Amino acid sequence: MSEPICVVVIEDELAIRRFLKASFGDGEAELHEASTGAEGLTLIARKNPQVVLLDLGLPDQDGLDALRELRTWSNVPVIVLTARGKDSDKVTALDSGADDYLTKPFSVAELMARIRVAMRRAQIQDQSIPSTIEVGLLSLDLAGHIASIGGAVLPLTQIEFKLLAILAQNVDRVVTQRHLLREVWGPAYEDSTHTLRVHMANLRQKVKPTVLIKTDIGVGYRLIRG
Numbered sequence: 434m435s436e437p438i439c440v441v442v443i444e445d446e447l448a449i450r451r452f453l454k455a456s457f458g459d460g461e462a463e464l465h466e467a468s469t470g471a472e473g474l475t476l477i478a479r480k481n482p483q484v485v486l487l488d489l490g491l492p493d494q495d496g497l498d499a500l501r502e503l504r505t506w507s508n509v510p511v512i513v514l515t516a517r518g519k520d521s522d523k524v525t526a527l528d529s530g531a532d533d534y535l536t537k538p539f540s541v542a543e544l545m546a547r548i549r550v551a552m553r554r555a556q557i558q559d560q561s562i563p564s565t566i567e568v569g570l571l572s573l574d575l576a577g578h579i580a581s582i583g584g585a586v587l588p589l590t591q592i593e594f595k596l597l598a599i600l601a602q603n604v605d606r607v608v609t610q611r612h613l614l615r616e617v618w619g620p621a622y623e624d625s626t627h628t629l630r631v632h633m634a635n636l637r638q639k640v641k642p643t644v645l646i647k648t649d650i651g652v653g654y655r656l657i658r659g
Contacts, residue, residue: 437462438462438463438482438484439463439465439480439482439484440457440482440483440484441465441473441476441484441485442467442485442486443472443473443487443499444466444486444487444488445488445490445492446488447468453486453544454466456541469494470493470494470496470498470502471620473491474499474502474619474620474621475620477509478615478619478620478621479619481509482509484548484551484552484555485512487513487514487531488514488515489513489517489522490517496515497525497529500529500531502620503530506612506616508555510532510533510552510555511532511533512533512535512547512551513526513531513533513534513535514544515534516536517536518536533550535547564576566598566602568601568604570582571644573598575598582640582643590632592632593636595616596613596633596636597636599612600646600655600656603655603656607653607655608653608654609652610626610629610652611653612653613629613653614626633646633648644656
């Protein structure tokens with residue numbers, strides 16, 4: 434690992450968090466720690482990590498519930514680290530969205546190998562995602578975060594670009610308010626519908642009349658292919 438990787442650790446036991454931190458060499462990783470599921474989900478939304486290390490025995494909720502919640506808005510690689518060693522536990526975790534599963538105690542070498550494998554898989558998946566999206570005259574450069582209509586660049590904020598990109602990836606389909614809030618602001622803001630309405634109103638002003646964003650009252654928004 435030549436460049437530091439961003440890792441979120443969701444684990445309530447301080448001793449294990451310290452062990453994980455010590456497992457990485459100097460400059461290998463930027464570790465962010467959470468002791469509860471809710472805290473961890475918020476941290477993931479803020480830090481956009483390359484991999485998540487998740488314990489299942491959390492004080493506020495089962496780690497599987499946190500994992501299922503995470504999978505509604507993020508595809509970040511997740512490696513479960515737990516004392517639960519039954520095959521049924523492993524199958525349930527993998528079916529819930531985990532990329533890998535390690536039973537405590539585990540070796541540092543095996544953990545690092547699992548992290549490398551999970552990151553390679555994620556990179557392959559990212560390469561299969563188109564770098565640009567075109568909907569009529571609207572063009573989105575996902576890598577450069579640039580939106581344009583007929584070649585003219587739109588003066589969008591980062592939040593407006595993210596909202597437009599999500600809608601464009603789901604063209605002609607309703608995207609719920611909750612999904613947009615989770616994707617753009619994180620799970621802690623899923624009830625902030627007023628904030629979403631304000632940003633959507635600003636976005637509409639910048640893309641009209643070429644791009645039509647329809648409101649499905651009480652549900653969400655839809656970008657119409659025109």
